[in-house]
Amino acid sequence: MKLSHSFLLRVSFIAAILGCVFAWALSAQEPADTPRPHAPRWLTVHEYGIQVHVEPPSVGQRNWLLTVRDLGPQVPHLRVDLAPTAAQLQVAGKGRLHLQVQANGDLQVAVPPSWVFAHAAPQVQLLVQSQSASLLNCKIQSLFL
Amino acid sequence: MMLRNNTVLLLLATLLGACKLTIVKTDCLEVVASEISRDGVLVSAEAVRFRTGEDCKPMKAVSYRAFRERNGVPGFQLDGNPPDVLVSQIFGDSGGQPTHEVAISSVDNHGQSTSYADSWEVSVEYPDGDRSVFSGNF
Numbered sequence: 001m002k003l004s005h006s007f008l009l010r011v012s013f014i015a016a017i018l019g020c021v022f023a024w025a026l027s028a029q030e031p032a033d034t035p036r037p038h039a040p041r042w043l044t045v046h047e048y049g050i051q052v053h054v055e056p057p058s059v060g061q062r063n064w065l066l067t068v069r070d071l072g073p074q075v076p077h078l079r080v081d082l083a084p085t086a087a088q089l090q091v092a093g094k095g096r097l098h099l100q101v102q103a104n105g106d107l108q109v110a111v112p113p114s115w116v117f118a119h120a121a122p123q124v125q126l127l128v129q130s131q132s133a134s135l136l137n138c139k140i141q142s143l144f145l
Numbered sequence: 146m147m148l149r150n151n152t153v154l155l156l157l158a159t160l161l162g163a164c165k166l167t168i169v170k171t172d173c174l175e176v177v178a179s180e181i182s183r184d185g186v187l188v189s190a191e192a193v194r195f196r197t198g199e200d201c202k203p204m205k206a207v208s209y210r211a212f213r214e215r216n217g218v219p220g221f222q223l224d225g226n227p228p229d230v231l232v233s234q235i236f237g238d239s240g241g242q243p244t245h246e247v248a249i250s251s252v253d254n255h256g257q258s259t260s261y262a263d264s265w266e267v268s269v270e271y272p273d274g275d276r277s278v279f280s281g282n283f
Contacts, residue, residue, distance in 0.1 A: 039282075043169060046278035077268075077278040139170035142178075142281070 041143045046077035048135045050084055054143040063110035068128055082130035091115045092123035116144050169279050173201035176267055186261045188283045189253035195269060196246045203243035206270040210234045211254045211262035232256035243272050254283050
């Protein structure tokens with residue numbers, strides 16, 4: 001049996017429409033505001049009102065960006081409200097990076113992607129100081145996953 | 146079939162990069178999650194283990210909860226209102242005595258809720274009343 005050209009066109013058109021509807025239905029089932037891998041990660045140390053924010057590489061940004069923020073006095077469970085003035089990051093087997101003070105007071109550093117292997121959290125040590133006092137000396141492996 | 150399931154689990158664990166993941170480690174306190182799995186929006190861990198050094202204060206109580214931010218500032222509610230708690234506080238069992246090591250088993254970002262939390266909080270309380278609180282996102 002030979003199918004006509006117009007019949008095949010109609011079937012293709014209906015299949016394309018059904019495909020679009022199916023794809024839309026699938027995407028509509030996903031909650032809009034859900035946790036996703038490879039999104040920015042943050043860790044708040046409530047005792048000192050400090051937040052460490054790590055942004056993975058994305059379009060237009062080839063490095064990982066690590067930022068240390070002072071969240072101010074509003075943080076619950078705050079014990080010592082001191083502004084971080086300096087910080088160092090040590091990535092195991094790679095070296096030490098000094099965070100630079102930004103215009104808004106944040107401390108920030110770019111971590112080369114070659115320092116962070118895909119699908120493997122590196123051993124990362126962060127030291128945050130306020131003047132000469134050490135505020136935080138911790139491992140933050142989970143932020144780089 | 147079982148071999149295939151085990152292979153998939155092994156591959157998943159390798160892809161996730163960590164059977165044990167250090168959430169935070171300071172001079173005195175270490176919080177480690179083990180057997181973390183991420184299945185779409187559901188994140189779970191077999192256990193979250195809290196450990197303090199022998200030279201440091203023991204812990205009186207530890208807890209975990211998961212919540213959803215209600216404004217654009219990650220980590221705390223700018224308006225002072227509490228976040229939407231989706232997994233209520235789960236306490237570790239220290240046997241009623243201060244201890245240097247305690248774990249909370251089977252944690253996730255879902256609990257009995259119909260939704261999924263985007264943030265977690267762990268809290269450690271010491272016998273002298275001090276408290277260490279850390280929060281982050283999944």
